[in-house]
Amino acid sequence: MTTQVLRFIRRGEIVTLADVPPTRTLLEVLREDLHCTGTKEGCNEGDCGACTVVVGEEVNGQLQTKAVNSCIKMAHSLDGKALWTVEDIAADDGCLHPAQEAMVQCHGSQCGFCTPGFVMSLFGLYQQHAHAGQPITRADAQHALSGNLCRCTGYRPILDAAQTMLGLPAVPVDEAKTLSKLKQLAQIPRGLEADLAYKSPTTLPALLAARAKHPQAQIVAGCTDVGLWVNKMHMDFPQVLDVTQVAELRRVEHYRHHIAVGAAVTLTDAFAALVADRPQLGAFASRFAGLPVRNAGTLGGNVANGSPIGDSMPLLIALGANVVLMALRKGKVTHRELRLEDLYTGYRKNVMAPDEVLAWIKVPKAVPAExxxxxxxxxxxxxxxxxxxxxxxxxxxxxxxxxxxxxxxxxxxxxxxxxxxxxxxxxxxxxxxxxxxxxxxxxxxxxxxxxxxxxxxxxxxxxxxxxxxxxxxxxxxxxxxxxxxxxxxxxx
Ligand SMILES: Cc1cc2nc3c(=O)[nH]c(=O)nc-3n(C[C@H](O)[C@H](O)[C@H](O)COP(=O)(O)OP(=O)(O)OC[C@H]3O[C@@H](n4cnc5c(N)ncnc54)[C@H](O)[C@@H]3O)c2cc1C
Ligand code: FES
Ligand code: FES
Missing domain, CATH: 3.30.390.50 (CO dehydrogenase flavoprotein, C-terminal domain)
Incomplete structure (x- = not known):
């Protein structure tokens, strides 16, 4: 089985790569195929942040950027998006980006192994604050760097760098150009989507049809669990079905009595919706992994994985959440809704049939007596x-x-x-x-x-x-x- 040609934007240009295997990680592509070794491999399991990169996509006409771990991100999930690595953010004349310059000025690096990852988390933070025009607080810095480990420098100089960078001469990202390139990329016709080894449908009917046809394919969302199975357990999946581009499943919908979170909504966005309704959950939400994992991982992935020590499920069970499973059978879309706790039948086992996908998590809204x-x-x-x-x-x-x-x-x-x-x-x-x-x-x-x-x-x-x-x-x-x-x- 073949894969589609992988295309993404880097340094303002379209990068095209053929024959990338379905479970090849973005870090492998960067370091081994593109020979861009600025991005480091530390743990290879999402824990240390040395491999952090920033991914951008168009959301409601705006460029949305997020720091993620490239070591557990499947390279094909980058298709149609923009990428920045530590090698891409300095100006063309070599002038360092404020995220880099601040690290130099504040002595934020010693052996330097963690530094590319810190710089990219800082770049992600810079992008958000440069837009909002708001200063970066110590808490903002700590939040943004929650997925990065440093063994030598200590965190104070790095947190200082985070709070210094906005005051340095700007090296802006050309967002208009990136958005126009993303548009251009989206318009390039794709090949026939017959039996591709990495399928990434963009609509719910297309996802259900693909699942019905390929019930053996490995479903992936943010890959923050599956990426570890590939890297650490050396599991190989000849065919992968990515749910993260399905427009319907990327939505959070607000109803009178409940919030419906699409299974492909990232943990960052899902918790934001839950915390907006119940502000007391804020501290708990920020303790789920670190920011790059929450930016990539989805609520649906956490629920479907069903780990006994997964964090969202005890909360969702207490809040009375239901899950909606969907399938395409005999040409008709079927769905069933069950209480979250009834999804599970044993250790990492659940009632989902081979042709079903988890589509929605429905969470009742807060009531005054609660x-x-x-x-x-x-x-x-x-x-x-x-x-x-x-x-x-x-x-x-x-x-x-x-x-x-x-x-x-x-x-x-x-x-x-x-x-x-x-x-x-x-x-x-x-x-x-x-x-x-x-x-x-x-x-x-x-x-x-x-x-x-x-x-x-x-x-x-x-x-x-x-x-x-x-x-x-x-x-x-x-x-x-x-x-x-x-x-x-x-x-x-
Ligand atoms: C460094 C690190 C820290 C972590 N910390 C925490 C933590 O604090 N708390 C916690 O609970 N977890 C934690 N995790 C685990 C992980 O981040 C979560 O379980 C996450 O929610 C998984 O979501 P995902 O989108 O990445 O799922 P994936 O890895 O893509 O998929 C996980 C499983 O769900 C299935 N799946 C995904 N979407 C669907 C769907 N729509 N329908 C059917 N099946 C589906 C996949 O087939 C797979 O079996 C951590 C992971 C890492 C690497
Ligand atoms: S190499 Fe450690 S998080 Fe990726
Ligand atoms: S500078 Fe050595 S690990 Fe951070």
Missing amino acids: RSRVYKISKRFEDDISAVCLALNLHIVDGQVVHASVGVGGVAATPVRARKTEAALTGEAWTADTVMTAMATLRGEFSPISDMRASSAYRTEVLGNLLQRYWLESQGLAAVNLESFVLEGEAA
């Missing part, structure tokens, strides 16, 4: 996966729990609903005694495993503690937590 919170316990604050995650959504009316919805991660083979705990809370007075009983129920409801992230006993203990924390917070106790610390440089 008190929803989600707690993530992980070894690192950012860019780390949960050992335990507890999400609670209680409706408390006149001191009584009238509705209890509890989602848990890290305690079973799948993300789960804590039904016994819900029963122990529902209809009860919202008192310390009720909470103590529910804590015991919650601790007894699951038998978590011990692994490198946490022991079984720790998981069990901390689960009850998190419910107690929810209770204490509901009583007005201001918790001292990591989010309450003021960042260096932010106080004055």
Whole structure:
């Protein structure tokens, strides 16, 4: 099976590459095929940020740019887009981009291995702030660099560079030219889409038809899980079906009682929609991986992957989310809707038929009586996966729990609903005694495993503690937590 010719914009010109295998990563293409070795390979699994590049596409007539990890991005997912690497951002006369110059001036580099990745995350941040005309705060810088690790310099000079770069002479990206090139690229006719090894349909009917015809093809979205299977488990997929260009699945739709998030909406945009409705989820959203992973990974990918320690599912279960699965059967589009927790049948197993795709995640909107919170316990604050995650959504009316919805991660083979705990809370007075009983129920409801992230006993203990924390917070106790610390440089 062949692949389409891969075409993207770089340095204002169209790059054309033939015969790129379906699971070849963008980093491999850059370093091995194009011999552009400025972009580094560190971990090759999305963790260190050394391979960060910026990808641009046209969204509603504007150029939208995002920093992503090239090591776990399939090269073909770049088709029709624009790319900037660390080798592409200095001016033609060699004048450094402010993101580079600020790193020099602030002494943000020592061995330099991480530096191209930091520079590209800074470039992504620069693009956003140069547009908005707003200064870069310490928190903005920390947020933008949450997916980059440095072993030698220390972060202070790099954060200083982030806050310095807007004040340096600008080296602007020619957005009008990039947009016009992207348009030009979109108009170049494509070959016949018969049995391509990398298929990237742009409409839902086309996706469903492709899935019906190729049920064995590996579905990919942001590839932040699948990329690791390719790089670390050496899995090879002869045929790949990419859902990220399907226009319908890239939308967030707002209805009276719920928000419908298309399966291909990135985690960045999906969490933005959820946080707009429930601002208290903001801190949790920023603890999901780091920014480049959230910029590439999708909510649908997290849900479909169904990892027992995946972060969005406990929250979505507690909020009462449903999923919509779609297929094309006998020429007709079928769909079925089920509660999220009913999607899973076992460790990374779900009810999806070979011809089905996950299309929508429907999340009920916040109601006045609700008190929803989600707690993530992980070894690192950012860019780390949960050992335990507890999400609670209680409706408390006149001191009584009238509705209890509890989602848990890290305690079973799948993300789960804590039904016994819900029963122990529902209809009860919202008192310390009720909470103590529910804590015991919650601790007894699951038998978590011990692994490198946490022991079984720790998981069990901390689960009850998190419910107690929810209770204490509901009583007005201001918790001292990591989010309450003021960042260096932010106080004055
Ligand atoms: C450094 C790093 C940090 C991470 N941190 C976290 C974290 O903090 N919390 C967390 O939960 N996860 C984390 N992850 C895991 C990953 O980012 C998420 O699971 C992400 O949401 C996966 O989405 P994706 O679009 O990249 O999925 P992909 O990798 O493209 O796909 C994942 C699976 O979903 C299937 N799939 C995708 N879309 C569909 C669809 N529409 N229909 C049917 N099947 C589909 C694919 O076939 C595949 O089996 C991290 C990953 C990395 C690399
Ligand atoms: S090489 Fe480490 S994130 Fe890509
Ligand atoms: S400068 Fe050496 S790893 Fe960052």
